[in-house]
Amino acid sequence: MDTIIWSRIQFAMTAAYHWLFVPLTLGLALVMAVMETLYVVKKDDFWKKAAQFWMKLFAVNFAVGIATGLILEFEFGTNWSNYSWFVGDMFGAPLAIEGILAFFMEATFFAVMFFGWNKVSKRFHLASTWLTGIGATISAYWILVANGWMQNPVGTTFNPDTVRSEMASATAFWEVITNPVAVSKFFHSITSGWVTGGIFVVGVSAWYLLKGRHRDFAIKSIIIGGLVGLAGSAAVMLSGDSSGVHAAEFQPMKLAAAEGLEDGGRGAAFTIVPGVKVPRMLSILATHDPDGYVPGINDILNGYTDNEGNVVPSVAEKMAGGRVALDALAVYREQKDSDPEVAAQALAVLEENVRYMGYGHLEKPEDVVPPVGVVFWAFRFMIGFGMLTALVLLLSVWFGWKDKLPKMRWLMWAAIVCIPLTYIAGQCGWIVAEVGRQPWTIQGLLPVNVAISSLSAGAVKTTFFLFLAVFAMFLVIEIRIMLGAIKKGPGTVEPEKA
Amino acid sequence: MSYEFLQNYWWCLIALLGGLLVALMFVQGANLHLGNRQLSDLQKRMVLNSTGRKWELTFTTLVTFGGAFFASFPLFYSTSFGGAYWVWVLLLISFVFQAVAYEFQHKKGNLLGVKGFRIALIINGILAPFLVGTAVGTFFTGSPFTVDKVAITDPSAPIISTWGSPWHGLEALGQPYAVLLGCTLVFLTAILGALYVLSNIDDEAIHTQMRRTVKIAAIPFLVFFLAWALLNLLAEGYAYDAEGTISLQMLKYFANLMQMPAVLVMLLAGVVLVLLGIWKGAFTKSRNGFWFAAPGTVLVVMAVFFLAGFNGTAYYPSSSDLQSSLTIRNSSSSYFTLKVMSWVSLLIPFVVAYIAYAWRQMDRRKITQDEIKEEEHKY
Numbered sequence: 039m040d041t042i043i044w045s046r047i048q049f050a051m052t053a054a055y056h057w058l059f060v061p062l063t064l065g066l067a068l069v070m071a072v073m074e075t076l077y078v079v080k081k082d083d084f085w086k087k088a089a090q091f092w093m094k095l096f097a098v099n100f101a102v103g104i105a106t107g108l109i110l111e112f113e114f115g116t117n118w119s120n121y122s123w124f125v126g127d128m129f130g131a132p133l134a135i136e137g138i139l140a141f142f143m144e145a146t147f148f149a150v151m152f153f154g155w156n157k158v159s160k161r162f163h164l165a166s167t168w169l170t171g172i173g174a175t176i177s178a179y180w181i182l183v184a185n186g187w188m189q190n191p192v193g194t195t196f197n198p199d200t201v202r203s204e205m206a207s208a209t210a211f212w213e214v215i216t217n218p219v220a221v222s223k224f225f226h227s228i229t230s231g232w233v234t235g236g237i238f239v240v241g242v243s244a245w246y247l248l249k250g251r252h253r254d255f256a257i258k259s260i261i262i263g264g265l266v267g268l269a270g271s272a273a274v275m276l277s278g279d280s281s282g283v284h285a286a287e288f289q290p291m292k293l294a295a296a297e298g299l300e301d302g303g304r305g306a307a308f309t310i311v312p313g314v315k316v317p318r319m320l321s322i323l324a325t326h327d328p329d330g331y332v333p334g335i336n337d338i339l340n341g342y343t344d345n346e347g348n349v350v351p352s353v354a355e356k357m358a359g360g361r362v363a364l365d366a367l368a369v370y371r372e373q374k375d376s377d378p379e380v381a382a383q384a385l386a387v388l389e390e391n392v393r394y395m396g397y398g399h400l401e402k403p404e405d406v407v408p409p410v411g412v413v414f415w416a417f418r419f420m421i422g423f424g425m426l427t428a429l430v431l432l433l434s435v436w437f438g439w440k441d442k443l444p445k446m447r448w449l450m451w452a453a454i455v456c457i458p459l460t461y462i463a464g465q466c467g468w469i470v471a472e473v474g475r476q477p478w479t480i481q482g483l484l485p486v487n488v489a490i491s492s493l494s495a496g497a498v499k500t501t502f503f504l505f506l507a508v509f510a511m512f513l514v515i516e517i518r519i520m521l522g523a524i525k526k527g528p529g530t531v532e533p534e535k536a
Numbered sequence: 537m538s539y540e541f542l543q544n545y546w547w548c549l550i551a552l553l554g555g556l557l558v559a560l561m562f563v564q565g566a567n568l569h570l571g572n573r574q575l576s577d578l579q580k581r582m583v584l585n586s587t588g589r590k591w592e593l594t595f596t597t598l599v600t601f602g603g604a605f606f607a608s609f610p611l612f613y614s615t616s617f618g619g620a621y622w623v624w625v626l627l628l629i630s631f632v633f634q635a636v637a638y639e640f641q642h643k644k645g646n647l648l649g650v651k652g653f654r655i656a657l658i659i660n661g662i663l664a665p666f667l668v669g670t671a672v673g674t675f676f677t678g679s680p681f682t683v684d685k686v687a688i689t690d691p692s693a694p695i696i697s698t699w700g701s702p703w704h705g706l707e708a709l710g711q712p713y714a715v716l717l718g719c720t721l722v723f724l725t726a727i728l729g730a731l732y733v734l735s736n737i738d739d740e741a742i743h744t745q746m747r748r749t750v751k752i753a754a755i756p757f758l759v760f761f762l763a764w765a766l767l768n769l770l771a772e773g774y775a776y777d778a779e780g781t782i783s784l785q786m787l788k789y790f791a792n793l794m795q796m797p798a799v800l801v802m803l804l805a806g807v808v809l810v811l812l813g814i815w816k817g818a819f820t821k822s823r824n825g826f827w828f829a830a831p832g833t834v835l836v837v838m839a840v841f842f843l844a845g846f847n848g849t850a851y852y853p854s855s856s857d858l859q860s861s862l863t864i865r866n867s868s869s870s871y872f873t874l875k876v877m878s879w880v881s882l883l884i885p886f887v888v889a890y891i892a893y894a895w896r897q898m899d900r901r902k903i904t905q906d907e908i909k910e911e912e913h914k915y
Contacts, residue, residue, distance in 0.1 A: 097639055098643070101635055102635075104635045105631075108599060108631055114606070115613045115614060115617025116618055116621055119697050123610055124696075126611075126869065127873050130873075131869075131876060136603065137596065137600030138887060142593075142891060144596075147894065148592060149592060200870075201686070204870040204873070205872035206872070208872055211872070211873075211876040368689040491619075493618070504625075508632060515648075518646070519645050519646065522643070
């Protein structure tokens with residue numbers, strides 16, 4: 039039991055840390071690439087200096103993103119051994135492809151971008167800057183294909199001979215990479231990175247304006263960064279909408295938890311905060327139909343009929359089916375070589391119940407309910423801070439364009455405050471996505487309690503605190519170096535230690 | 537394409553990635569010179585910037601090696617990483633420090649100081665090749681694990697792969713045959729690192745130091761490598777038959793070498809290239825020894841993987857339960873997964889091409905003292 043909890047805490051911590059660095063990488067990459075393009079097109083050295091300044095901050099952040107990402111990838115094996123075998127056939131491929139197609143691109147062109155200013159041609163350098171960002175984006179796509187598959191495991195069948203979920207057919211991989219959950223997750227995550235990069239650039243520039251420094255650089259950066267952030271905000275909202283529809287379709291419990299919806303029904307209301315409701319709004323968001331049926335937590339526990347008229351059995355029934363499947367699997371494995379007839383019977387029973395096999399690992403029906411309070415509030419903070427940031431970005435670009443910004447000190451302060459708020463929004467988004475699908479590592483197929491490695495809780499605790507200490511130190515160092523570089527400002531050599 | 541063909545093909549790719557990983561660990565080997573007292577601080581910084589432009593490739597190859605192993609032979613990933621926990625955690629921690637050491641080292645506010653991060657790079661320079669080598673060493677000696685797939689139906693103990701030693705991987709340090717390979721890699725990467733720096737930096741004093749390193753490291757490298765190779769070729773090996781039943785067989789790896797002449801040729805060609813690289817670096821005026829030793833390393837490592845996994849050999853043997861041993865047949869992904877990934881792998885030459893192009897563009901001009909003094913973009 040303890041090993042399960044600590045494995046989860048460790049993975050959550052690693053993932054949360056990783057997501058502190060990734061969104062800025064995605065967003066700043068685009069800002070830098072746009073600025074360097076302006077430099078090459080307009081032949082104006084101003085844009086070169088501007089791009090180089092943001093690149094300096096990018097590099098500090100990039101390094102820690104790589105470090106945390108390495109741990110994350112290998113933790114699937116070290117701490118989720120059963121998971122790695124049970125779904126490695128589905129989950130491993132996107133990871134391998136991410137390495138081959140994306141990481142090498144990032145690694146190769148990052149080095150050219152960072153060191154190549156005086157070594158390669160202007161055009162090759164510009165291409166390298168773009169390719170670094172494109173590499174990061176492609177990488178995000180593949181890892182989110184993997185994550186999307188955990189939320190909505192398409193294209194797979196259980197193979198009793200290998201005891202794992204396998205690629206079902208020649209076309210199954212296509213289903214995996216076009217999984218609607220993965221696609222909207224990709225757009226949602228990537229563009230939330232643009233928002234992070236955008237507000238980071240706007241906030242840092244706002245600080246210069248407040249201090250009366252680098253006025254020209256700051257205003258131009260605010261416009262470019264603000265536009266990138268705004269484009270991101272718009273796309274985040276659109277993809278957030280489809281994420282809601284997908285949750286309703288594939289993970290109704292996640293949606294019910296995010297809404298704190300005990301009992302659902304037709305024409306369900308959306309709760310803004312407890313006590314403030316918008317009639318029918320939840321049905322509209324979840325099903326795009328004001329009369330659509332949205333199941334609540336109790337409906338899912340007790341069984342219900344969905345919008346297509348399908349009867350969804352209660353969790354207790356699913357668990358009973360799952361236990362039958364697991365028992366049949368055990369019989370099949372034992373008798374496979376000795377008594378083919380018994381084995382064939384067991385196989386038939388297994389096939390009939392296999393779709394609920396994951397439920398067979400649960401102890402009680404209530405296990406399928408995630409921590410509702412956490413998911414409910416994370417969802418609201420995500421949307422609230424995201425909306426606020428979008429508004430601040432809009433105002434910053436507008437008044438920056440009108441050249442009225444330096445007089446609007448409150449807006450400058452708001453932009454600075456929105457930097458941490460955007461990070462919190464991003465973290466909250468992942469809390470909704472990942473805590474909201476508890477107890478499943480793979481929705482409906484594999485709960486966390488059978489996904490772990492055979493390790494003592496003490497071992498996992500030790501590595502947890504080890505990683506925590508290392509990552510915390512890196513974060514402190516990163517922030518110190520960044521603040522130092524920001525204080526120095528653009529166009530100067532970075533602070534050197536003797 | 538048959539299932540067997542795909543399994544073989546992916547074992548070849550794993551071997552290739554393993555070979556590239558070891559060759560690219562020249563970064564680790566070269567970083568040992570950050571502790572070389574014969575070099576001035578500026579010269580150390582030149583070394584740092586030389587490897588600093590390449591470390592991401594090594595790192596990425598490590599990640600891709602892990603990812604590809606996961607995708608093509610997931611039972612190895614779940615058994616070894618979850619079982620030999622501490623070995624992998626140590627390796628990862630050393631790489632995590634390495635990943636930030638370049639960027640943080642000369643920045644104000646880095647808490648650990650220049651020295652702290654240099655020590656981290658040196659530790660990584662020793663630990664990474666040593667642990668990778670020792671882990672690959674256990675491909676021949678075996679590890680104490682059991683694999684029981686029915687376990688997943690048992691609610692009280694549902695874990696499929698379990699490790700028999702409470703040391704969770706560190707017990708490999710007690711296996712001399714495995715440790716010998718770890719030591720071999722430490723000296724091999726030191727040689728590769730010295731040869732790379734020799735080719736990438738224009739500085740007489742550094743050249744002298746690098747040639748000295750090649751000379752000094754060559755002897756222990758050869759001793760460890762030959763000892764490891766001979767002991768393993770003469771040892772019992774883990775064979776499997778047509779039914780997948782695993783048995784111990786005398787002189788199994790020697791038999792593999794004789795029965796797979798192509799692998800024998802690879803191994804010999806690789807060894808000759810490495811020796812040629814060493815000779816060029818140690819005893820001639822040539823600066824291109826790296827371009828012999830590195831491809832030689834790739835060939836040798838690939839041959840080692842082939843000896844471990846082909847010709848009916850269990851590549852990840854279990855010393856506690858023979859039938860739990862992993863073979864490329866019983867540990868691989870499904871037919872469709874291997875097939876899809878094989879299509880994707882056709883893009884690898886394209887990836888190699890752009891890496892080669894960028895490498896040439898960046899290394900055209902050698903690193904000089906003036907560059908490190910004047911260049912704004914440096915580590």
